[in-house]
Amino acid sequence: MASRRPILLNAFDMNTVGHVSHGLWRHPRDRATEYKRLPYWLEMARTLERGLFDGLFLADVTGVYDVWGGSADAALRDAIQLPINDPAVLVSAMASVTRHLGFGITATIAAETPYAFARRMSTLDHLSEGRIGWNIVTGFLDSSARALGEKVAADHDRRYDRADEFMSLVYRLWESSWDDDAVIADRARGIYADPAKVRPIRHEGEFYRLDVVHPCEPSPQRTPLLFQAGASARGTAFAARHAEVVFVPNQGLQATAAVVRKLRAAMAEAGRAPSDARFVTTLQVVVGRTESEARERHEDYRRYARPEAGLVQFSSAIGVDLSRHGLDDPVTGGSADAIQSSVASLQRHSAGPTVRQLLAQMPLGGRHTPVVGTPAQIADEIEAWVDEAGVDGFNLVRTVSPEGLEHFVELAVPELQRRGLHKRAYAEGSWREKIFGRASARPPAVHAARQPHATP
Ligand SMILES: Cc1cc2nc3c(=O)[nH]c(=O)nc-3n(C[C@H](O)[C@H](O)[C@H](O)COP(=O)(O)O)c2cc1C
Incomplete structure (x- = not known):
């Protein structure tokens, strides 16, 4: 048992009141409305480090969820x-009160330019001494395109074409503008x-033009630890090339296992070693000292949850206005x-789930099935995910x-520590070194970030 590799454990949050467990902000003990103030976040960072979490993963979105009823x-x-504040701005303050905790920052390529973005990440990687990650997002909302002044969202595959060009530029800025x-x-x-x-770095491409030196001297990791969560065919190819930590949607043990297998195979095809990537999925936990304490806690939370709000978010995730649907x-x-x-998750029901069934899938206001129980029951579930779904860890x-x-x-x-499922101390070094147990803060030489790029 003790020979198990410890799981990778991140908190999954967002610089906002309502992340994915909608309605819970109304609970009398919930403090998410303090998201605008640093003490709330600094306390959270300290709690996570006390629990030896690997990181805080901060989701983000550009645009608003306005598919439901055609408005926000x-x-x-x-x-x-919504409201939602910038995730990157939080991080230097949280880094200053921690020594090991990593920070995964979501940033949408459509909202960034390679130069300004590479600079912001390098700055944070310096200030955190190598503890920065980037969740690469291509953007999926029409409202995001409107926010950014684009006439319509670029179509799905074209977003990935732009993302590939963006990646090659930020890699060059981070990795090859400055010698060590x-x-x-x-x-x-x-x-x-x-x-x-x-x-x-000089470049004249389809989406970007660049002729500049990287404004920052090399930071500990140079390229931040790369997260990605696309699962479509094009998203899989992108993840296979770029992702170091792949964020796989939780679709139940079997379906998630299939996605992990597919992604691992795509990575091997792209010439990357299985040990060069980690897979995490979402897990929602309500734990109590006893089973009845956990169940009561879950029931208490559930009274405040708003599955109807989860449905509003899901409308945007699938691009369908569900306000026009009846419950059945x-x-x-x-x-x-x-x-x-x-969208694919709907196809698991032969006729498509009804709205009523979707609502029932959101007991705490989002599409997560909470694991409710004692520490031993939570650890059993985590063990099953590692063994049967082949994931390395959880958000x-x-x-x-x-x-x-x-x-x-x-x-x-x-309890997780007793079973060898959670570390007992942090490793030294940058976030990448801690996660992969390697002695280099840089991506491995076979990674796309390190491939030679001609400088015209
Ligand atoms: C588990 C998971 C988490 C995601 N988190 C975010 C996020 O924080 N912000 C965002 O804009 N998109 C997020 N997305 C959307 C993806 O980054 C991506 O844009 C979307 O899945 C479309 O790509 P795909 O069709 O290849 O899956 C997430 C997707 C998944 C599956």
């Missing part, structure tokens, strides 16, 4: 990822950086430009905040 009204009323020994900082000679060891209408189809894994979904995390740290973590 429902999203505003129920605080469905470019910074001399020689006070006597008055030379900070050796110009012969810093080169501009089946939900079939979905937009090819939306989140294809969400732990927020419940009532911050008590859900505090309960997990106090109750579940010691």
Whole structure:
């Protein structure tokens, strides 16, 4: 038992009132409305480090959930990822009160330029001493395209074409603009950086044009640890090339196992070693000292949950206005430009689930089936996911905040440690070194980030 590899454990959250467990902000002990204030986040960062979490994964979205009823009204009323503040700005403060915790920041390629984005990530990687990750998102909302001044969202596969070009540019800025020994900082000679060891990145492509040196000196990891969550055919190819931590939607043990197998095979085909990637899925946990305490807690949370708000978010995930559906209408189809894994999840029902069935799948306001039980029962479930679905770890979904995390740290973590499923101490080094147990903070030489790119 003790020979097990410890799981990878991240908290899954967002710089917003309502992340994916809608309605829980109304619980009397929930403090998510304090998302605008640093003390709330600093306390959370300290709690996570006490529980030896690997990271805090911060989701983000550009645009609003306005497919439901054709407006953002429902999203505003129920605080469905709106209002939402920038995730990256939180991180340097949280890094300053922790030493090991990693920070996965979601950023949408459509909302960024390679130069400005590469600079922001390098800055955070410096300030956190190598603890930054990036969840690469291509964007899936029409409202995002409207927010960014695009006439319509680029179609699904074209978003990935743009993303590939964006990736090649940020890799070049991070990895090849500055040599390792470019910074001399020689006070006597008055030379900070050796110009012969810093080169501009020049590019003239379909989506971007660039001619500039990277503005930041090399940070500990150079390229941040790369997360990605696309599961469509094009998304799989993209993940196979770029992702170091793949975020797989939780579709139940068997379906998730199939997705993990498919992605591992695609990675092998792309020439990457199985040990070069980790797979995480979502897990929502309500833990108690006894089974009855856990069940009571779940029932208490459930009284505040708003599955109807979960449905508003799901409307945008599949690109279908479900406000027009009756409770017993089946939900079939979905937009090819939306989140294809969400659309595909509907096909598990032969006739399409009804709206009523979808609502029943959201006991805590989002499409997660919470694991409710004692520390031993939670650990059994985690063991099953590792053994049967082949995942390496989890993004732990927020419940009532911050008590859900505090309960997990106090109750579940010691049991997981007893079973060898959770580490007893952090490893030293950057986030990438901690996660892969390697002695280099950089992506491995076979990774796309390190492939030679011609500088014209
Ligand atoms: C588990 C999971 C988490 C995601 N998190 C985000 C997110 O935080 N922000 C976002 O804009 N998109 C998010 N997405 C959307 C994906 O990044 C991607 O844009 C979408 O899945 C479409 O790609 P695909 O059709 O290849 O799956 C997430 C998707 C999944 C499956």
